[in-house]
Amino acid sequence: MVEQEDVIWMRQALELAEKSLYISAPNPRVACLIVRDGQLLASGSTQQAGGPHAEVMALQQARERGVNVAGATFYVTLEPCSHHGRTPPCADALVKAGAGRVVFSMYDPNPLVAGRGATRLRQAGITVDGPLCVEQALAINAGFFARMTRSRPWLWMKMAASLDGRSALPDGRSQWITGPQARDDGHHWRARSCVVLTGIGTVNADNPLMNVRAVSTPRPPIKAVLDTHLRLDPKAALLDGTQCWVFTHRRDPEREAQLADRNALVIPMPLHEGQVDVRAVLDWMAEQQVNEIHAEAGARLSGALIDAGVVDQLLMYLAPKILGQGRGVADITALSGLDDVEPFEFTDVRLFGADLRVLARQRDHWDALLQAVGGASPSDFE
């Protein structure tokens, strides 16, 4: 039986899970609270891949504090794993620690776990409750669950524009439509992603760094450029020694060797309507364990991503300005009527300095993801 108190602790655990936002990929962001008699005994969150999982971190903190956790309740934002991966199974660690009860937020969609963690705990005589707060837990790990359940990463598209949707003046001037707080927030989104994706048009026009500033990250995202005709200049600023993927349809051994010297890997891709096939690129990325993609591109690629139906979320910064003229944010070609529009829904709106940050989700994609992980839990509708 799940009580209101369980919901409160689980929400606290989900907040703690955000501590892993920039570090745990390709593993999900997970947190664990150990609670007894309304007291938090210890807590932990997932470390970098290969490092300890949340449950192990929490048990370690309990040991350091000299706290006995036997009989305590463990709140875990994901079903404890039951298999030997890079680390031993967490379910075994909870059994060994003498957990009295385990409350989990979501079943692990990893086919190697998928309910077996909960079963392992129950067989050891532990009370197990869940799922709980599924929508909130899914939002933190949408990329992980998307990769696991649909074999395609979760992709958000970052845009910055005036209130009337202009990303730059007609001559291209755009520095800066939005202010420093909005730009800094954009770096947080880059930092949490596995891949920062852009197009060769943007690289050639603006020569952007496409790196993470404003946030320190031990795990910088991989850069990726869609470059159908392999026009990427090996001297481009974004080739700063960190890993870069270049998706192209043209082979050019000499150019590829120059790019390889800059740590840029050229990946051949099929064409779709004369351009690198976006869906094939995303499929390939899922195979590389990419959970989340931060797309930050010009109107052409942004429009192509929407046309391809692969945009899961919008991350839009709106400046309190009316420019009246200038470039749009997305050149969509496939639109035949208003009913044809991708169905987004607003999920969060807030001010960053003078600018507005708007988050919107592709509703069908989200609903499908929620269904794939077993649907919402009652506590999601309070």
Next chain:
Amino acid sequence: MVEQEDVIWMRQALELAEKSLYISAPNPRVACLIVRDGQLLASGSTQQAGGPHAEVMALQQARERGVNVAGATFYVTLEPCSHHGRTPPCADALVKAGAGRVVFSMYDPNPLVAGRGATRLRQAGITVDGPLCVEQALAINAGFFARMTRSRPWLWMKMAASLDGRSALPDGRSQWITGPQARDDGHHWRARSCVVLTGIGTVNADNPLMNVRAVSTPRPPIKAVLDTHLRLDPKAALLDGTQCWVFTHRRDPEREAQLADRNALVIPMPLHEGQVDVRAVLDWMAEQQVNEIHAEAGARLSGALIDAGVVDQLLMYLAPKILGQGRGVADITALSGLDDVEPFEFTDVRLFGADLRVLARQRDHWDALLQAVGGASPSDFE
């Protein structure tokens, strides 16, 4: 001395003043609370022009309740009037009622009052405190104060667009970019305005009603059309018998007579760059005691209003859609660079159904208005 308790009561009075939003123009929306020992004895708000002011309404309610208000504190959102207008001076009524103390929000900018109301009360031995919560009070009556202090009404521009600033598909289809809740809210804004302003282009293209639906109003706004070449069809749907102003540069006695039959008054105006001079129109409206103008027009007139520097506020509904192509909301011609942009600032953002409503104020216009009424009061900065 103003206490925290005074701020709380004044805010309650300001909320009550919103009851007059759709009825009191050209008079300001004002409320009065009568309070003693932390107890609300009676309250009232301004009625239709010519009807009782807020103070009189509150005193009347106190009488009906058989409550003695002698020595009580009166919270009034505007300095009580001291002159004989359509009704006798409220300051005299407060003196006669034996008010112990009067707290007011703003000085009345009407040169016939302008501090004399407060003086009259003090001369009668009443303690008078204020101004208080000036920014909030100004927001409710921006139009009244704009007309009084700068002889130009307060103008907001209503727009509805996709998240990327498209008000319609390229072929003009726009029904409906935003949903029913957003459209209903738009009618509240029409209802509170004195004039609903549009351009002949919109009238000829869409034949809109431009009336107030979704809200019942005893005082429908006057319709106004900018129509440089007097092309308005006397059979246009917006000519439904309610008053309409047609601003033009062309005289055509026959057309004017036809329009007059439909209760449309043709007003000749000078030209500015080949179009009816917007500033001259607004000056004329101020002389007709117009406080607030709700501009709802196509991209051409909206752009002209911004070019003319007369937009005080944006009322924008954003649908969670990316159209990618289609019409913009404002054709601005005078923009030479990003520094040239009108300086708006977001003041309120909220969801109406699936859509976002964004309010933004022209910062310089607001600051000037605030200065003109004497500046902010300390309680505005909590």
